[in-house]
Amino acid sequence: MKPIDFENTSAKSPFKVPENYFEESMQRVFSQINEEIELKPSRGKLIFMEMRKWAAIFIVGLLGVGMYFSVNKKQEAEFTLEDYLSYQLQWQSVEHENMLDDDDILELEMSLNIDAVAVEYYLSRQDIEDLITEIEE
Amino acid sequence: MNEEQLLVEALKNPKTREQAFRKLVETYHKPLYFHIRGMVLDHDDADDVLQNTWVKIYRNIENFRGESKLYSWFYRIASNESITFLQSKAKKMQKTSDSLILERVEGLADDPFFDGDEIQLKLQKAISKLPSKQQTVFKMRYFEALSYEQISEILSTSVGALKASYHHAVKKIEDFLKNH
Numbered sequence: 001m002k003p004i005d006f007e008n009t010s011a012k013s014p015f016k017v018p019e020n021y022f023e024e025s026m027q028r029v030f031s032q033i034n035e036e037i038e039l040k041p042s043r044g045k046l047i048f049m050e051m052r053k054w055a056a057i058f059i060v061g062l063l064g065v066g067m068y069f070s071v072n073k074k075q076e077a078e079f080t081l082e083d084y085l086s087y088q089l090q091w092q093s094v095e096h097e098n099m100l101d102d103d104d105i106l107e108l109e110m111s112l113n114i115d116a117v118a119v120e121y122y123l124s125r126q127d128i129e130d131l132i133t134e135i136e137e
Numbered sequence: 138m139n140e141e142q143l144l145v146e147a148l149k150n151p152k153t154r155e156q157a158f159r160k161l162v163e164t165y166h167k168p169l170y171f172h173i174r175g176m177v178l179d180h181d182d183a184d185d186v187l188q189n190t191w192v193k194i195y196r197n198i199e200n201f202r203g204e205s206k207l208y209s210w211f212y213r214i215a216s217n218e219s220i221t222f223l224q225s226k227a228k229k230m231q232k233t234s235d236s237l238i239l240e241r242v243e244g245l246a247d248d249p250f251f252d253g254d255e256i257q258l259k260l261q262k263a264i265s266k267l268p269s270k271q272q273t274v275f276k277m278r279y280f281e282a283l284s285y286e287q288i289s290e291i292l293s294t295s296v297g298a299l300k301a302s303y304h305h306a307v308k309k310i311e312d313f314l315k316n317h
Contacts, residue, residue: 006279013281017250026166029191
């Protein structure tokens with residue numbers, strides 16, 4: 001058996017192909033590439049699609065921001081109203097307190113017509129034990 | 138600007154791309170086929186891989202940065218497509234790529250598209266026993282007649298390392314042929 005000359009690098013490949021394979025397979029490559037070209041959108045269309053995408057993102061973003069502020073404003077309104085009412089009530093009681101001086105209080109007491117005899121009489125008719133319990137409560 | 142640079146410019150320009158691509162296919166279709174065929178061994182599989190390779194080259198031509206030669210870029214794509222194809226096929230058959238290749242080598246005698254004699258069959262068996270990198274270097278040098286400089290560009294390996302690799306591969310093949 002003749003030894004192989006490994007330095008002869010123009011050796012023929014042991015593989016063969018069907019007849020006309022290379023011409024036919026090249027045509028298949030070109031057909032496939034043509035299909036790719038036809039399916040690929042034009043540059044103008046690509047730009048339009050990209051702009052449309054960003055417009056959609058912008059609109060959704062605007063809606064989201066709008067909703068966020070709308071919800072927050074409602075909460076803010078509720079908070080403000082509660083606060084206002086609470087503040088008003090506080091002010092009313094403080095206002096009344098501040099409006100009464102010592103003379104007014106004395107006058108009130110006198111109008112109530114409470115004297116010591118009346119108080120003693122009242123207390124004698126009460127169960128002291130009950131009063132003490134009430135106080136402790 | 139040299140010829141290759143002009144070709145790359147033509148490929149990147151949408152107006153001239155189709156014509157330039159046609160020229161590319163006409164130049165490299167056959168060598169790429171035999172490169173792939175050497176790896177996958179079966180003609181139908183080589184045909185599939187070759188089609189996929191050209192489509193991949195076409196789709197990625199705009200991303201080619203020109204840091205290497207054009208041919209080295211598509212040889213790399215072709216090699217990667219072949220490896221991926223073999224791995225996928227082996228996985229479906231629940232085998233390793235290596236065992237799939239060994240099986241195919243054993244079946245070459247019955248392959249209508251194998252034109253080799255007995256010594257060629259033994260040579261294919263000997264090559265299949267080499268480590269994968271040595272197989273690649275040997276096939277590219279011996280069957281595809283690529284220069285060490287070209288192989289160096291494709292595999293990103295030094296010429297010296299390639300010469301050593303080829304020399305070791307030859308030694309192992311000679312030993313195999315002596316003993317079988």
